[in-house]
Amino acid sequence: MTEFVLTIEWKGFERDKYVHTVLEDNILPPYIKNCRWFAGKARKIKQLKVRHVVHFEEFIFLMFEARYEEGDNELYLLPISFIEENAQNIPAKGVLSKATLDDKMGYLVDAIYDASFRRALYKAIFNQSKITQYNNDLLVFNKGKILTEEADGLDSHLPNIDSSNSAMIFGGKYFLKLYRKLFADTNPEVEMVEYITEHSEFRNIPLFAGSVTWNRLEELPITFGVMVQVVENIKDDWSMTGDYLNDFLEAFVEGNFQIKESVFDKVSQLAHRTAQMHLALFALRGADKFNAEPFDREYRRYLHGKFEALLERRYNLLTDNYLRLDVQAQNLAWIFMEAKDLILDFIDQILTRPLSSFRTRIHGDYHLGQILATNDDLVIIDFEGEPESSITERKIKHSPLKDVAGMIRSYHYAVSAKLFNSAETSNTDAIVLQRAADRWYKLIKDTYLEEYLSMFGSPHPLFKDPNEVNYLLLFHLLEKAIYELGYEVNYRPTWVKIPLKGIVEVINEIEKLRR
Numbered sequence: 001m002t003e004f005v006l007t008i009e010w011k012g013f014e015r016d017k018y019v020h021t022v023l024e025d026n027i028l029p030p031y032i033k034n035c036r037w038f039a040g041k042a043r044k045i046k047q048l049k050v051r052h053v054v055h056f057e058e059f060i061f062l063m064f065e066a067r068y069e070e071g072d073n074e075l076y077l078l079p080i081s082f083i084e085e086n087a088q089n090i091p092a093k094g095v096l097s098k099a100t101l102d103d104k105m106g107y108l109v110d111a112i113y114d115a116s117f118r119r120a121l122y123k124a125i126f127n128q129s130k131i132t133q134y135n136n137d138l139l140v141f142n143k144g145k146i147l148t149e150e151a152d153g154l155d156s157h158l159p160n161i162d163s164s165n166s167a168m169i170f171g172g173k174y175f176l177k178l179y180r181k182l183f184a185d186t187n188p189e190v191e192m193v194e195y196i197t198e199h200s201e202f203r204n205i206p207l208f209a210g211s212v213t214w215n216r217l218e219e220l221p222i223t224f225g226v227m228v229q230v231v232e233n234i235k236d237d238w239s240m241t242g243d244y245l246n247d248f249l250e251a252f253v254e255g256n257f258q259i260k261e262s263v264f265d266k267v268s269q270l271a272h273r274t275a276q277m278h279l280a281l282f283a284l285r286g287a288d289k290f291n292a293e294p295f296d297r298e299y300r301r302y303l304h305g306k307f308e309a310l311l312e313r314r315y316n317l318l319t320d321n322y323l324r325l326d327v328q329a330q331n332l333a334w335i336f337m338e339a340k341d342l343i344l345d346f347i348d349q350i351l352t353r354p355l356s357s358f359r360t361r362i363h364g365d366y367h368l369g370q371i372l373a374t375n376d377d378l379v380i381i382d383f384e385g386e387p388e389s390s391i392t393e394r395k396i397k398h399s400p401l402k403d404v405a406g407m408i409r410s411y412h413y414a415v416s417a418k419l420f421n422s423a424e425t426s427n428t429d430a431i432v433l434q435r436a437a438d439r440w441y442k443l444i445k446d447t448y449l450e451e452y453l454s455m456f457g458s459p460h461p462l463f464k465d466p467n468e469v470n471y472l473l474l475f476h477l478l479e480k481a482i483y484e485l486g487y488e489v490n491y492r493p494t495w496v497k498i499p500l501k502g503i504v505e506v507i508n509e510i511e512k513l514r515r
């Protein structure tokens with residue numbers, strides 16, 4: 001914590017240039033370095049700038065902009081509160097600085113750690129409050145039908161989870177996600193969860209309980225948070241699949257190839273829930289935001305342009321990081337780079353080939369970590385969309401096969417990570433390991449895909465013909481693996497091989513199609 005004693009006044013906080021400057025220059029820079037939610041740690045920061053202030057009772061929603069040496073700025077939400085000395089036990093990671101308010105000594109803290117802030121948030125959602133700001137903007141709290149518990153007597157806590165936003169749990173029943181990185185326009189998660197809850201029968205998501213939005217007079221609204229039902233889950237499906245793979249690994253080191261029937265059952269169950277989610281989203285047509293659309297020229301061009309730009313970014317990233325890769329990853333990277341023309345040729349087809357299927361709103365960032373396993377079912381969470389895309393892009397309708405490709409990639413990740421990163425296999429020949437991983441992946445992928453497609457009548461408007469399905473699936477598998485390459489280079493360099501292997505697999509498939 002910095003040694004500043006900041007003198008604060010809530011009234012007129014938006015004009016308090018002195019406080020803003022101290023925050024920008026002295027308090028925020030060291031503070032955000034230790035925040036899990038600050039995504040710019042690896043980037044060179046040029047400046048942090050207090051951009052907006054929204055008042056909420058005796059708290060402030062502060063928004064600051066991170067300006068970097070290179071690349072786009074980012075806007076972050078930091079709710080702040082003043083805590084009198086010894087008033088509450090705030091963890092050190094939540095304290096911004098020493099402060100005085102109305103001659104009282106205390107601390108300026110991240111308000112999520114302040115129980116009275118959490119209570120105020122809940123009450124405001126429950127009462128559907130609307131708070132007019134100094135410039136006539138509105139802070140709007142919206143309530144879902146399932147929110148029935150009065151705030152009085154309801155306890156709240158911060159769950160111990162790994163999350164890029166901030167979660168709070170109320171009365172063990174409601175889960176509030178406060179977004180940290182903000183975007184202009186309503187967060188797709190609020191739209192999706194609210195619409196599915198209110199206008200469909202699909203119940204394998206946490207139902208909508210409320211939202212917090214800053215409605216700006218002159219500009220697009222910004223979503224601060226969404227509240228949903230708590231899912232009493234045992235673990236997420238990534239960990240669950242890891243458990244199945246432990247059994248598989250155990251048998252494998254004994255010389256057996258063995259997948260339990262119960263594993264196929266779980267994969268089928270996920271395929272069914274995925275299909276039901278897509279059917280529900282497709283059925284929401286009629287509501288403007290959700291109407292299914294054809295593969296028109298504009299969309300085809302968009303998809304093509306986005307893929308080309310992604311490809312270019314990733315080739316540059318690989319070139320810049322090539323020497324940091326191990327030999328196996330370098331070999332795979334070569335295959336990827338040499339296949340550039342083949343890939344470009346393949347994606348060009350999206351512009352002209354017949355595509356009569358429809359596209360609809362989808363999950364957008366679908367992988368095993370987004371599935372929570374309850375006692376006997378699966379619940380799909382995190383409808384925020386692909387982290388690298390803008391909010392407008394996240395709302396674009398796609399073939400549901402984009403989600404299917406995401407999940408298939410996730411199974412590929414799970415088996416690759418387990419087989420290649422486990423101590424048990426450190427002495428096993430890489431070719432033998434690869435063969436086992438390929439077999440497991442193929443069986444699981446086929447099960448997932450067949451079960452998924454079997455849930456749609458044939459032909460279904462979303463999947464008009466098998467050739468389209470094959471092409472679009474390959475297109476999205478390739479796109480996703482190329483996207484993942486960026487994530488791994490930046491966050492888990494030792495995992496870069498996994499998406500590279502995925503890319504090479506699709507390249508092989510494309511070559512087969514050309515023969």
Ligand SMILES: Nc1ncnc2c1ncn2[C@@H]1O[C@H](COP(=O)(O)OP(=O)(O)O)[C@@H](O)[C@H]1O
Pocket residue numbers: 161162163164165166167175177206228229230231232233236369381382383384
């Ligand atoms: N409705 C919920 N009930 C219980 N736990 C949840 C719920 N939603 C999310 N979680 C937990 O929080 C974690 C992060 O959720 P997620 O929506 O992915 O947030 P973020 O986008 O901030 O990473 C999940 O992996 C899960 O453990």
Ligand SMILES: O=P(O)(O)O[C@H]1O[C@H](CO)[C@@H](O[C@H]2O[C@H](CO)[C@@H](O)[C@H](O)[C@H]2O)[C@H](O)[C@H]1O
Pocket residue numbers: 164238365367368369387406409410411413414484487
């Ligand atoms: O869940 P997020 O929205 O933060 O998604 C990002 O992080 C994911 C990792 O947590 C990353 O997913 C990749 O790794 C997963 C295993 O850890 C694997 O199951 C996914 O298939 C793979 O894409 C995701 O790409 C990224 O956007």
